[in-house]
Amino acid sequence: MIIQISSYDGNARVVSFSKTDDSYAVLCDNHLNIAKLCDKALLLSPDNVRIDLTESEYNKFLDSADFDVFEIDADGNAYKYFDASSLDNAIMVTNKCNSNCLMCPTPESIRKKDIAIDIDYLIHVAQHFPKDAEHITITGGEPFLAGRDIFKLFDYLKGHFPVTDFLVLTNGRIFSVIQYADRLSETQPSNTILGIPLHGFDDVTHDSITQSAGSFRQTYKGLKNLLSRGIRVELRMVVSKLNMDFITGIAQLIVNEFKRAECVKIMGLEMTGNAAKNKDSVWIGYKEAFEKAQPAIDILTKAGIDVGLYNFPLCSVNENYRSICEKSISDYKIRYAAACDRCVVKDACGGMFSGTIRLSKDDIIPIIND
Numbered sequence: 001m002i003i004q005i006s007s008y009d010g011n012a013r014v015v016s017f018s019k020t021d022d023s024y025a026v027l028c029d030n031h032l033n034i035a036k037l038c039d040k041a042l043l044l045s046p047d048n049v050r051i052d053l054t055e056s057e058y059n060k061f062l063d064s065a066d067f068d069v070f071e072i073d074a075d076g077n078a079y080k081y082f083d084a085s086s087l088d089n090a091i092m093v094t095n096k097c098n099s100n101c102l103m104c105p106t107p108e109s110i111r112k113k114d115i116a117i118d119i120d121y122l123i124h125v126a127q128h129f130p131k132d133a134e135h136i137t138i139t140g141g142e143p144f145l146a147g148r149d150i151f152k153l154f155d156y157l158k159g160h161f162p163v164t165d166f167l168v169l170t171n172g173r174i175f176s177v178i179q180y181a182d183r184l185s186e187t188q189p190s191n192t193i194l195g196i197p198l199h200g201f202d203d204v205t206h207d208s209i210t211q212s213a214g215s216f217r218q219t220y221k222g223l224k225n226l227l228s229r230g231i232r233v234e235l236r237m238v239v240s241k242l243n244m245d246f247i248t249g250i251a252q253l254i255v256n257e258f259k260r261a262e263c264v265k266i267m268g269l270e271m272t273g274n275a276a277k278n279k280d281s282v283w284i285g286y287k288e289a290f291e292k293a294q295p296a297i298d299i300l301t302k303a304g305i306d307v308g309l310y311n312f313p314l315c316s317v318n319e320n321y322r323s324i325c326e327k328s329i330s331d332y333k334i335r336y337a338a339a340c341d342r343c344v345v346k347d348a349c350g351g352m353f354s355g356t357i358r359l360s361k362d363d364i365i366p367i368i369n370d
Helices: 021-029 053-060 120-128 144-160 178-187 204-211 215-228 244-257 286-302 317-326 338-342 357-363
Strands: 002-004 013-019 033-039 041-045 049-052 067-074 076-080 090-092 135-139 165-169 191-196 232-236 263-267 309-312
Touching: 002 053, 013 021, 021 033, 041 053, 067 165, 120 144, 135 317, 144 165, 144 178, 165 232, 165 286, 178 232, 191 215, 204 215, 204 244, 215 244, 232 244, 244 263, 286 309, 286 317, 286 357, 309 317, 317 357
Parallel strands: 013 033, 090 135, 135 165, 165 191, 191 232, 232 263, 263 309
Antiparallel strands: 002 076, 013 067, 033 041, 041 049, 067 076
């Protein structure tokens, strides 16, 4: 969410948001930069600067929640960095990535932008997050392209967020270097899990999707290093036309080599970025994706491995497997087809990606009797 503040003429800053006296008192006690909403204006502390708002701007801030965090740039664009009313909050470390997966929802042009990664700034942003935040995702790109500096961020999070669940999204390749696995073990917050994808079961199948030679060997070794240190890992499998015929091979690899993984998430496609560019090579509908994944689910569950389905509308999944479907799509990306209004389980369904519904809406068959 972005709110344009037309009268803003200050420097870039990060602020915690308040619209009540109680929240303002808490933020003051924590010595944070604050934007207090009052009298059609924002009062910025500790600078004691008043920013007048238009009625539209005021109403948009009025819809925000106490303890939201905004990053305001020099042009007056207020980006909501933390939504206190949502469980879907993240720290974006970088857009850059050392893989170039054909079905990635981010375009290659963004992932290749050479923008410096400022870990100290990310720590400054994190200082404004509520200390009792329920969940935070650390993501990229590939966040570990920040190098060893990223462990400064983990160290800070470990010391200041005692009850928060952290999900770190990474391709896992850096952990083929033992020192990185060791350092993560030392600095990660206690309730952290790493989400790492396996796109194939060997060098050929995996690397043909990542378009990065040697990525399978690095991910394989990285997983071994992480699991041997007791670091929690969530393995991920994105089902596409590229790997639909060897999903069971990936599942068998997990059973044979990575059985200590905490869980496996099998995921439907988000058709933006590289995925949209390569639509003819990657796209399969959710129903077909589930049918291809079902034998892999059976292999994993028979081996005692917890399995979840991400990004699949309930009507695309066999009734006996709907209980493992999870609402996984970010709130602002969720869309439903017109036919979904007749579905008796719509409230339990995670819907579809905004960038994907155009390809799948005609395949939606509402569940009338459940």
